Amino acid sequence: MLERVLICTDFKDGLQRLAHYTDSLAADGMKQIVFLHVVPLLETHTIPKRDNDRVEQAQAQLTEAVGSSPAGADVHIEVRSGQSVETILQVANSYGSESIFLGSQTHNSLTEILRGSSTIAELSRRTPIPLVILHPQSIAAFTAEEP
Numbered sequence: 001m002l003e004r005v006l007i008c009t010d011f012k013d014g015l016q017r018l019a020h021y022t023d024s025l026a027a028d029g030m031k032q033i034v035f036l037h038v039v040p041l042l043e044t045h046t047i048p049k050r051d052n053d054r055v056e057q058a059q060a061q062l063t064e065a066v067g068s069s070p071a072g073a074d075v076h077i078e079v080r081s082g083q084s085v086e087t088i089l090q091v092a093n094s095y096g097s098e099s100i101f102l103g104s105q106t107h108n109s110l111t112e113i114l115r116g117s118s119t120i121a122e123l124s125r126r127t128p129i130p131l132v133i134l135h136p137q138s139i140a141a142f143t144a145e146e147p
Contacts, residue, residue: 004032006097008088011037011058013103014136019065026073034076034095035062038087050081085122092129101132 005025009015018025019035026033037058041048059079069075076095080087092100102120124131 001029002099003030004034004096004098005030005101006034006036006088006092006095006099007101008036008038008084009103011061012136013134015101015103015134016062016065018101019062022066022073022075023070026070030073032074032076032095032097034078034091034097035066036078036080036088036091037062038084039079039081041081041083055079055081084119085126088119088123089127092127097129099130099132100127101134104133104135 007015007018016035016037022033039051039054039058042051059077062077062079066075066077078091080091088100091097100123102123104120120131120133
């Protein structure tokens with residue numbers, strides 16, 4: 001059973017939708033849920049810098065989606081600026097994550113075989129933590145129950 005998970009989202013993969021279901025994730029035994037969004041550094045000048053506007057927007061979006069933390073689980077939101085792979089590894093290690101959830105890109109199967117996802121490929125080489133890869137089509141099936 002997974003108790004400490006890191007859910008990484010770029011807001012294109014649909015994984016941010018899991019923030020609406022932290023109660024269900026906690027009920028299934030997850031004790032620590034960390035949502036991570038990595039904002040690329042601004043490179044408009046010679047020295048890359050943090051994109052404060054995008055960091056604040058992502059923080060607000062995830063905070064609103066999570067709402068209050070469910071009983072029995074610690075829910076954390078991390079929005080950082082930097083390189084994806086390095087940041088994911090740092091956050092996973094700092095929280096002691098048992099698995100890392102990632103969304104796959106929407107390439108066709110031939111493109112995926114030839115190119116693959118550079119983030120997923122690099123993470124698979126650099127960490128012993130199991131990766132759970134979710135396709136956007138799978139995430140799109142998540143809906144809230146009607147009252």
